[in-house]
Amino acid sequence: MESAPLVLLHAFPLDSRMWDGVRDLLKPITPDQRGGDRSPDLVAVADDVLRLLDERGIERAVLGGCSMGGYVAMAVLRRDPSRVAGLVLADTRAGADTDEARANRLAMAARVEAEGLGWVPDAVVGGLLAPGVDAAVAGRVRELILGQDPAEVAWAQRAMAARPDSAEVLSGVDVPALVLVGEHDALTPPALARELAGVLWRAEYVELAGAGHLTPLEAPEAFASAVADWRRRVGV
Numbered sequence: 001m002e003s004a005p006l007v008l009l010h011a012f013p014l015d016s017r018m019w020d021g022v023r024d025l026l027k028p029i030t031p032d033q034r035g036g037d038r039s040p041d042l043v044a045v046a047d048d049v050l051r052l053l054d055e056r057g058i059e060r061a062v063l064g065g066c067s068m069g070g071y072v073a074m075a076v077l078r079r080d081p082s083r084v085a086g087l088v089l090a091d092t093r094a095g096a097d098t099d100e101a102r103a104n105r106l107a108m109a110a111r112v113e114a115e116g117l118g119w120v121p122d123a124v125v126g127g128l129l130a131p132g133v134d135a136a137v138a139g140r141v142r143e144l145i146l147g148q149d150p151a152e153v154a155w156a157q158r159a160m161a162a163r164p165d166s167a168e169v170l171s172g173v174d175v176p177a178l179v180l181v182g183e184h185d186a187l188t189p190p191a192l193a194r195e196l197a198g199v200l201w202r203a204e205y206v207e208l209a210g211a212g213h214l215t216p217l218e219a220p221e222a223f224a225s226a227v228a229d230w231r232r233r234v235g236v
Contacts, residue, residue, distance in 0.1 A: 004085040004236055005029055006062045006227075007049065009069030011091070011214060012160065013120065013153045014144045018066070021220025025228055028064075029056070033072060035155035042068075042159045046075035053083060062236050064088030064227070066216055067188070068156060074166035077173055086236035087177040087200070088227055091213045093188050094196050096165040105161040109154035117153065121145050130184035130212035137218055170199045176234035177203040180226060182211030182218065204230060 008028040010018050016030035023030075031052055038044045049072065053061060063084050065073040070092025077084060097105065112120065121142040129138055177200045181193035190207055197203040206226045211218040 003231060004060050004062050005056075005058050006064065006088075006231075007031070007053075008088070008216075009033060009049070009063075009065035009072045011065075011067035011069055012156050013117075013124070013148055014141070014214075015148065017144060018214065018217050022216050022224040022227070025224040029061075033069070033156070034152055035159060040155050040158035040162060042072050042075040042163050043079065045072050045159070046079050049076050050080055050083060059083070060085040062086040062088065062231065064090065065092060066090040067092050067213060068160060071160060071163050071166075074169060075163070077169050078166070081169075081173055084173070084175055086175050086231070086234065087173070088180070088230075089177065089196060090180040090215050090223070091182060091185050091188050091193070092196070093192055094165065094167045094170055094199055096163055097161055102161045105157040109157040109161075112150045112154045112157075117146055117148060117150050120153070127186055128213045130182060130210060130218060133212065133218055141214065141217065167199050170196075171201070174201050176230075176236055177201075178206065178227065178230045179203050180206045180208060180215055180223065182213060182215045183207055183209050184211065185213045185215075187213045202234075204234075206230075 006028045008019050008030050010016050016032045019030045033045045063073045070089045179193050179197040181190050197205040208215050208219045208222050216223045
């Protein structure tokens with residue numbers, strides 16, 4: 001049986017280049033998530049994903065996302081779960097933001113609009129990556145952040161701040177799922193990832209040693225191998 005196409009959705013505040021290290025093994029489709037001039041709601045990006053599937057003649061895909069990409073995958077499930085053959089959720093969570101987290105997102109969005117992105121890498125890279133990560137990886141993350149459109153970064157923060165809790169929609173999805181998390185993920189730590197796996201009916205849990213919040217960038221070979229092995233086992 002031919003496997004379903006794999007769509008991978010990137011983390012914030014990056015773009016589809018974050019998947020470069022896993023392309024050779026996984027051969028994913030990796031759209032860039034852009035808000036444009038639409039109201040800040042991740043459903044808009046989810047609709048873009050569904051439109052992309054339509055354009056490519058794909059009935060069902062294995063849908064994966066890292067961090068914000070995971071939130072977009074959950075938004076796709078709210079729109080049309082019939083299009084999802086399997087889930088790969090990396091370094092993400094089912095819950096909505098707390099009031100404090102939401103306020104922090106909105107404050108960052110406003111500052112980015114006012115000042116641009118020059119300050120952002122210093123503010124976020126330390127929390128995104130594991131302690132002692134290779135300097136080349138940290139440099140690449142900084143480069144990707146600085147390459148974004150400030151308006152899109154602000155849009156994404158506001159859209160994530162507005163997202164609902166997704167536990168109910170995930171608990172109703174009966175497809176194979178893989179939950180991955182970095183051992184040193186400070187933003188969505190392993191305990192939270194295990195909770196996420198527990199919400200899903202048919203989930204496997206994988207913890208990637210030595211990695212932080214951006215597992216596909218920090219441990220691309222381990223990430224790609226985990227996804228490829230899981231797909232072979234479950235047949236998606």
